[in-house]
Amino acid sequence: MDIPARWTFLTGHARVLLAIARDPALRLRDIAATCWITERTAQTIVADLEQAGYLRRERMGRRNRYTLVSDRPLRHPAESHLHVRALLALLGRP
Template sequence: MKKGHWTFLSNHGRVILYLSRNPESTTEHISRETELSLRGVQKIIAELEEAGYIARHKEGRRNYYTIHPEMPMRHQLEKEHAIGEILKAIGPAVR
């Protein structure tokens, strides 16, 4: 992303949106698609998991992610809304 270019979603928002569309994705792929560092993606996933927004399921050597859409947004201005509302509003990826 170019310097000075901003987006409406935070890095955490981008990662959880990507996981909602690609629950079987590797951290390397998430990193590439979200334009975040691999370490940054790993940290965000750990934070989302610790806070209860996602669950990680291991099958063999792969991780799969489940999002808990009923979880509330975190900021006081948004907390009456669930993350599932945002994910639903943005909708599935069009590629």
């Protein structure tokens, strides 16, 4: 019996972070498609991650290239002793 998903293990922020880790040159529309979110939501999440210091955005011509800051601690107090690199390693992206 299939039960409709009401919750997931990963937030949109984690999915966007993982998508950028896989390809730092992704366009916002590609991030959105990969993460199954709207382009506007992707833009908001990228801005959140950049403002919090989890990624840096560099303009290269008409495109952006992202750099993850993998030594930043995770935000929730229960995981604040772990860094982004641990999350990426757990999800298969060292």
